[in-house]
Amino acid sequence: MGTLFNARMLADVLRGRGDIPPVHTALTARWAESVRDSTIRGQNETQVEGDFKGRILEAVLGYASFGSDRPQTVKAKVAIGTGIVDLALGRFDGPAPVVLAPFELKGARTVDLDAPMPGRRITPVQQAWQYAVAAPGVRWVLVSNMCEIRLYAFGEGLQSYERFDLARLDTPEDYHKLVLLLSAENLLGGATEALLDRSRAVEKEITERLYGDYTGLRTILIEAVDVATGRADKVAAIGTAQKVLDRVLFVAFAEDTGLLPPRSLAQAHGHRNPYDPRPIWRNFQALFRAIDSGSAALNIPRYNGGLFRPDPAVDALDLPDAICDGFMTLGAYDFGTEVSVTVLGHIFEQSVTDVERLLSRPAASSRRRRKRPAPPAAVSATASSIRRTISPASSWRARSAPISTRCSAPPWRAMPRRATRPTTRR
Known part of the structure; x- marks a missing residue:
C-alpha cells in the first residue's frame, strides 16, 4: 500500500513545529498510553467512540458538535445510502448539509482494518468506502479502530492512504502531522487538499x-x-x-x-x-x-x-x-x-x-x-x-510493526488482500 502524501514533502512542511501545546499534552499522552498498554481494548466500544469524538476530533482537531458556539462540523450516526456511518465530517449548519468525509469507527479489538468483519463479506475500509460512494460531494474517507486512523482521498482509491499511529500521538512529530492533515480547519478548509496537490x-x-x-x-x-x-x-x-x-x-x-x-x-x-x-x-x-x-x-x-x-x-x-x-x-x-x-x-x-x-x-x-x-x-x-x-x-x-503489537494485525495476517472498488448496497 502506498502513502497518500510524499514523506519528504510532509517532513519539510512539519519541520520546526515545536512541542505539543500544553492544552493538549495530557490528553494526547493518556490516549497514546492506553494504546501502548492495550487498556483501550478492554473498554466498551460505544463509550470509546464517544471519547474519541470528544477528545480527539473536538478537543485536539477542532471539530464542533451541534449546540457549540461554532458552526457544526461533526455529526454522529448519519444516514448515508442504506447504512448509517458512525461519524460524518463536513458542514451541517446550512439548509443543505454537506458530508465531506465519512468516518467509520471500530473498536480497538478490531485489529485488522483490511480483514472482513465477522459475519460480513466486507472490511471496515470497504464499509467506509461504501458510504463515500453513496454520498455526493465526498472528498475524503476516514477509518479508525481507536489505535490508528487512516485517511483516504476519494479520487485516489483504496491503494493509497495516510496512516496516523495513535500510540505515538504524544510525540510532537505525530501530533503535528495529525493536526496538519486532519484538523477541521485544514481538512474542511482546503489546506489538506492543497498539500495533496503539492504531493x-x-x-x-x-x-x-x-x-x-x-x-x-x-x-x-x-x-x-x-x-x-x-x-x-x-x-x-x-x-x-x-x-x-x-x-x-x-x-x-x-x-x-x-x-x-x-x-x-x-x-x-x-x-x-x-x-x-x-x-x-x-x-x-x-x-x-x-x-x-x-x-x-x-x-x-x-x-x-x-x-x-x-x-x-x-x-x-x-x-x-x-x-x-x-x-x-x-x-x-x-x-x-x-x-x-x-x-x-x-x-x-x-x-x-x-x-x-x-x-x-x-x-x-x-x-x-x-x-x-x-x-x-x-x-x-x-x-x-x-x-x-x-x-x-x-x-x-x-x-506488522505499527502501533502496539497487541492492537495491530499480527505478522502472519499481514499479507495484502486484493482490493476491489466497493459498491453501494442496493
Whole structure:
C-alpha cells in the first residue's frame, strides 16, 4: 500500500513545529498510553467512540458538535445510502448539509482494518468506502479502530492512504502531522487538499526523474546482455535485462525501507577480495540468491517472490564492471522518504508498457517470436513476479510493526488482500 502524501514533502512542511501545546499534552499522552498498554481494548466500544469524538476530533482537531458556539462540523450516526456511518465530517449548519468525509469507527479489538468483519463479506475500509460512494460531494474517507486512523482521498482509491499511529500521538512529530492533515480547519478548509496537490506534483517529478535514470540504464543493460549472449536473441536479451534491472530496483527500495540491510547495493558493488579478484557482477548474483533463499550471514530474510527465483539466462550472464557501476544510480535515490511505493508502482507499470513496445518491434523475426509466449503474456508473467515479491514485503513492513503489537494485525495476517472498488448496497 502506498502513502497518500510524499514523506519528504510532509517532513519539510512539519519541520520546526515545536512541542505539543500544553492544552493538549495530557490528553494526547493518556490516549497514546492506553494504546501502548492495550487498556483501550478492554473498554466498551460505544463509550470509546464517544471519547474519541470528544477528545480527539473536538478537543485536539477542532471539530464542533451541534449546540457549540461554532458552526457544526461533526455529526454522529448519519444516514448515508442504506447504512448509517458512525461519524460524518463536513458542514451541517446550512439548509443543505454537506458530508465531506465519512468516518467509520471500530473498536480497538478490531485489529485488522483490511480483514472482513465477522459475519460480513466486507472490511471496515470497504464499509467506509461504501458510504463515500453513496454520498455526493465526498472528498475524503476516514477509518479508525481507536489505535490508528487512516485517511483516504476519494479520487485516489483504496491503494493509497495516510496512516496516523495513535500510540505515538504524544510525540510532537505525530501530533503535528495529525493536526496538519486532519484538523477541521485544514481538512474542511482546503489546506489538506492543497498539500495533496503539492504531493502529487512532487511524486510526478520524482517519477519522471527516476524513470529517466531507469530507462537509460535499461538501454545500456539490454545492449550489454545482447553482447554477452553473442547477439543470439534480442528479444530474450530484453527480457533478461529487464529482470536484472527490476531486481536492482527492488534492492534499492528494500534497503531504504527496512526490508533488507542498509547499503546492500553499495556493499555488493564495493566488495573486493584482493586474493581472489572477480567481476563485481558475481557479488550481485550472490546478493540475488540470498534474497531468494535467505542468508543468515547477510541478515537477509527469504523473500522467494518470483523475481529472484533462479533464472538460467540471468545466472549465465557475465556483465562488465561498468554496467554494475550504473546500478548505483538507482541506489542513490532515497526510497524511504523520497520515492514512495506509489512511485515505484508507476515505474513498474510503465516498465511493462515499455517492454511490450520493445518486444513488439520488428527486429525479431516472426519465426523466433512464435517460439515463445506472445509479448503481453511474457511481460505479464514478469510483472506478476515483481508484484509477488514487492507487494507482500512492503505491506508487511507497513502493517506488522505499527502501533502496539497487541492492537495491530499480527505478522502472519499481514499479507495484502486484493482490493476491489466497493459498491453501494442496493
